[in-house]
Amino acid sequence: MDTGVSVVGSGQVSGTPDILRVTFGVEQVAPDVAAAVATVGERTDAVIAALRAQGVEESQLGTSSVNVFQEYREPGSDAAYxxxxxxxxxxxxxxxxxxxxxxxxxxxxxxxxLHGLQFDIEDKSELLVQARELAFQQAKTKAAHLAGLAGFSLGSVTAISENHGHAPLGLESRRLSASKAYDSAINIVPDDQNVVVSLQVHFAWA
Known part of the structure; x- marks a missing residue:
């Protein structure tokens, strides 16, 4: 059995977002699959054309999912897709x-x-470095305290395991109608985004 102490340290730093991701959905219900698919295709093309007219480049657009399925209806009702x-x-x-x-x-x-709106940070590398340093320092402080309580001194690090995460700001999915379109001057102000690193560190006894 390995001797020593294993602890978990965490570090969190914040950064200013520089990317906005918006996920739009186009949906249509029709009596048959072909009609539903055709209508969605036409209306998706219309949305993409409208976004391109707003200055969105082709490289900034992408399909994230396509679905076709039969809707549940009460027995005796006409089928719908x-x-x-x-x-x-x-x-x-x-x-x-x-x-x-x-x-x-x-x-x-x-x-x-509207399936979601999300602010994010494109390059998190420097934030991860800072969070990692904070996490290791916290782990070392914890380990030193535990070693002192047990009557030992800390030795070398024998193992490190890392996990990190990012919690971007998002909005939930919702249906929209033309009569309830947002004001085009809406002011969306994202909060700073948090980058968190968690380290599990094992120290041997000196």
């Missing part, structure tokens, strides 16, 4: 959410859904 296409937009214009949203709503009206 739902098709959906989810489009992810990534931009560095953190203030452009309202304009993008209004353009998409104007393009397809009630067929549009």
């Amino acid at each position: 739902r098709a959906s296409h989810t489009v992810l937009v990534e931009t560095k214009d953190l203030t452009g959410f309202g304009a993008l949203l209004n353009a998409a709503v104007d393009a397809v009206g009630n067929s549009l859904a």
Whole structure:
């Protein structure tokens, strides 16, 4: 059995976001699959064209999911099929959410859904370095305290395991209608984003 002490230390640092990700969904219910798929395809093209007109580059657009399924209906009801296409937009214009949203709503009206809005940090490498240093220092302080309580002195580090995470700011999915489009001048102000590193460190006895 290894001798020594294992502890967990955590470090958290904050950074200013520089990326906005918006996930739009286009949905349609129709009596048959072909009609649902065709309508969603046409309306997705309309949304993409509207976003491109707002200055979104092709490289900033991407499909995140496509679904087609039969909806549950009460026995005796006519069959219905739902098709959906989810489009992810990534931009560095953190203030452009309202304009993008209004353009998409104007393009397809009630067929549009907003699945999420998220601010993020593109390069977290320096934040991870800082969080890692804080985590290790906390682990070492804990280990030294425990060693002192047990009547030992700390020796060398024999093992380290790392986990890290990031909690971006997001908004939940919701349905939208043309009559309830957001003001294009809406002011979205993201909070600082947190980067957290957790280290499990094993110290041998001196």
